[in-house]
Amino acid sequence: MDYLFYCCSLILQCAIIYALKKLNISLDQRSELCDIWINGINKMFEHDSFDFPHATIKILFEQFDEEINAKTKNNIKSLLLRLLLECGQDGILLDLSRYAKEYLYSNKRIAKCVFYTTLVLSLQEKIETDFQEAITHYLFNGESLDIHRIDFDNTNIELICYLSNCGLDLCDNEFYLVIKSQLKRMIDYWASEKYSWRILPFEATNELAFFFENEIIRNAQIAFNCLFDDIDFSKFKREAVDFYHNIFSKLIVEFFDSHNDAKRRENCKNSILILEDKMNQINVEWIKRELYKSLCLSPTYRMGDWSKCGVGYSYADKCFINELLSKYGKYNMEFTLYTVYQLQIKHLMPEILISLNVCFESIRKDGFESVLKIINSSAKAVIDNIIITAFLKYNDQIKADIDLCHSYEGLLETLVFGHYEKAAVLLDEFRIH
Structure with a gap:
């Protein structure tokens, strides 16, 4: 009986996906189908089952630009916010969250709404009326927020980590201000006697690291400015060093994966050269030597077997690697x-x-x-x-x-x-x- 119910549910969901993607349906019909899909995903947050091909959630997000009613548009915004902030360690929800982040990055207008909403939520006690008020003003109505009046030291340090993947990038001045403030605050917190992984868990810091992994490739100069300029490296403890290493581990993956894309590989090399310049300006010797392993493209964790993956290096690539290893390989x-x-x-x-x-x-x-x-x-x-x-x-x-x-x-x-x-x-x- 359970299997029969599962099959019927999956067939229904496939029919909804097809209708939204292929059929010319009315505003009310489209809105109703979206709401059915959204309600099913919301049940997953309560540990209920709702199965569908995960990649197709992009079709649901795309309905925001179709003719649907305002309530359904708000439901899509609310779902995007939940997928950003509430997935925990649920593997299925985390996979859906990946598509939500991709959509937000492509839609800066909604990303800004999510940014303001999350920032306000990070300031408030979890009181139901305050929560709903923030959702209405900033997520649904898209109102602006004067972030210069915010005391970032009083924000929820864990929630700001999740905010980093709201879809904005460091070219947005307001977003840069929040991320820079969060970075400094984390470094101070790791160095303090009050530090507890329960208040700043790995799952949260990993979200911020993931954000920077992408930024050092797509917006290298501004990302490295954020990570290095006006940073007190004398405060660094092991947690801060590992956090930076985890970000820079992206470089070996990017360098390897760009074997068939010369422009992409040159962009990766440029990121490494910017990192080299920033790293050599660090005035704390042991931190500098620790971080030098990143200039050798060294990951901080054991990666999978790449022997069956496509690979290729030009003579110029080999010379580039030789130069890096000749300078910094001896340290690690x-x-x-x-x-x-x-x-x-x-x-x-x-x-x-x-x-x-x-x-x-x-x-x-x-x-x-x-x-x-x-x-x-x-x-x-x-x-x-x-x-x-x-x-x-x-x-x-x-x-x-x-x-x-x-x-x-x-x-x-x-x-x-x-x-x-x-x-x-x-x-x-x-x-x-």
Whole structure:
């Protein structure tokens, strides 16, 4: 019986989707079908089931620009607000939220309404009349708000994190002011004795990090200005460092995914160069060195297997990576090696040997223990992959180029210095044959 009900509900929902997308229906009919769909989604917030192809929710949002009654338009706005603020950790609702954020980003007028509404809600006690008043004035009626009169220290710090994905970007001056204020407030809060993850949970800070991940690609200069200008890095604790790292982990994904889009890859390189300039202006040395791993495109978490994904690097791309690793790879060598692995070693060969040799030479200057530490680290398998792949597949190409030959031998010599027998064998074989 439950299965039969499920099938009937799904058929009905597919019929609603088809009618809204394909049929010429009246205003009242279109409004009624939208309301049925909205009511079904609202039940999901109460842990009830309502199944439909998630991507089709874009069709529901698009009805806002069709001829529907005012009440239904307000219902769509309310749904967008709920999907932005109330999804919690529900996987299905979070997936629907992704489409809501995309729609809001494409519709700045509604995004501004959601922005003002959320900002007002973050100021108020959860009193029902106040809540409904804010919804009516700012979400439904689209009234403006003088944000310069707001004391941001008295806003709900968690709610402002969710506000970051309301659909506006940092080119909006009011939005920039709120996000900048929130960023500084979070850094201060992480550094205070009052800090509690219950008040500022990871799910909330991850929303703000997700926003910045997109902004450093689409609005790089202004995004990095927000993240670096007038920021007191002496206040940074581990939470703040990890927050910044999580944002910059986007760079390796963007660089890798842009293999078939030269314009997109150049845009990513530009973002990295802006980040480099900002990072080198940090006057707290340990913070600077910690963040340098981001300039090596190092992610802060283990990513999936990319070996079956499309990949490609021009000679200019390889030179770009070599320059970054030569400058900054030595500061976080294990992360640097993992980056090379993630970007797929065989596609970076043999040019990547140049920067890796530079990195290992720097580590060798710190002494035997430093080299041994890298050899015995979790990156040992990556080292093996690099030196063996170079020997078996690129031997002739390496020997034909004096820089590559010097780099490969130098890398092996450093590993031999760390008493790595496998490197000693490969070095002998490379020189003999």
